[in-house]
Amino acid sequence: MSREVRVRFAPSPTGALHIGGVRTALYNYLFARKTGGKFLLRIEDTDQTRFVPGAEEYIKESLEWLGISPDESPWNPGEYGPYRQSERKEMYMQYAQDLLDKGHAYYAFDTAEELEAMRERLSAARVVSPQYNSITRMQMKNSLTLPADEVKARLESGDPYVIRVKIPRKEEVRLQDKVRGWVMVHSSTLDDKVLMKSDGMPTYHLANIVDDHLMKITHVIRGEEWLPSAPLHVLLYRYFGWEDTMPEFAHLPLLLKPDGNGKLSKRDAEKHGFPLFPLMWTDPATGQVADSFKDQGYLPDAFLNFLAFLGWNPGDHREIFSVEELVEAFTIERIGKSGTKFDIHKAKWYNEQYLRRKSDTELAAYLLADLAQEKIEISQQKAEKIAALMKERATFPADLWKEGRFMLFAPEAFDEAVADKKWNADAVKVLASFQAKVSALAGDLDADTAKHLLHEAAEESEVKLGKIMQAVRLAVTGVGAGPDLMQVFEILGKEELAKRIAFALHILPVKA
């Protein structure tokens, strides 16, 4: 009997969802689609002190932007809700109680100061890893050391307490990870983690296991930072008696700094000028605004393709994958083991590839939107022509007009280096003649006609066209490089073209 695949993305709403989290969500999504299963989103907000307003909406909008929305979520609940742990608060105590009853958990009354004192004492005694465990718990204030009536009295009087898991002294805990293979840990290195906090909220460990079980999760795909606590989770499944339906684990490699070593951080992003977040994020506490992939001009499908390849590959030489193709090709087995350094160059390359594959109509929409921001109006037809001409040389949609500004505005100044080298009497002669021909033209100026007229002008002046093309470009665009000139002429139209040449002829000094 095989269960329907159910996977979840379980972020904590403590700020903007960062790129590593987005990748985790993506892998979960791909796996669910591939296996015909369900992808759900659960908000892990058991720590009220870290709750950040707006973070949940941010997660939702980020996934929507990328087109990887969950099948079940707080805003689109399935039959296993609620999908926010804060709203599930009442459910957890009975499970903690179950562990208490079975002797796999106990009450602990130690204050923060007492815990601190314990750690200091242990450190002073050169204990290698000071922790609340099978040995040290016997010196602490808990239901294992205190007389039963005192425990009872403390509980009844409302003394603050936590519930801790009772980790066995000597036990080998094994787990099979789909990415890493067998991982073995000895229970003596584990500590008695808090399961229920004194505020009545469960910790991640308890809530996570209970919810995954209740929500019938079959595969846990999450970041490698969770690998050290996975043995504890295995133990909890065992103590609850849920081992037969325990999900399979897959711990993803981490995203690392582009240079040097270490985990990818906000500082690296700032240093290298690349974003870390899918959408723009304003920190509600500081008002600080963080840049985003979307706002820098990354296309969602390109970004997704790039993200998928950060730690995964299809095993062949293909690089460009639509979401559908990613779903088709994705397997957990092909996820890599080692950390991945983040390289923004590859992201840009993906963006270029996707940009070039977009239709002129699609790109014209981006262009028109950008221009509207600048309060510039051009026709749909003209926008499409510009898009067609510029898309081969753009990385982001905004480049369409940033790099092609001269198609909308006549040059006010001319590149001096180019003028020095290329502006000469021959060029002036041909341009003057060409300008006259353009002005005298009866119909519209298209690229072919422009070329024809320019050839004519050159021949009449007995000048080789190749010698003066740079000068012609300079006169019309103000710079020495750019897209096909005849296409530019067509977009400009004959009046604008004639006007620009006249202006250049007037401004630029003629050399002998």
Added chain:
RNA sequence: GGUCCGUUCGUCUAGGGGUUAGGACGUAUCCCUUUCACGGAUAAAACACGGGUUCGAUUCCCGUACGGACUACCA
């Protein structure tokens, strides 16, 4: 410090007991071209180190180094 995880060109990676160790990004050169870009071609560029096992190891095993994660009443 302890536990766990990892290590193939600068980067992302394929591969796997015998290979000219493959691809992509980036870099360089050439071709195309009215320029720049695109596109095409070519080049430089890697198995961390030391021991085993083996006829043979980059591949398997052990160790070392290096890197990372975790080590909270945070997730």
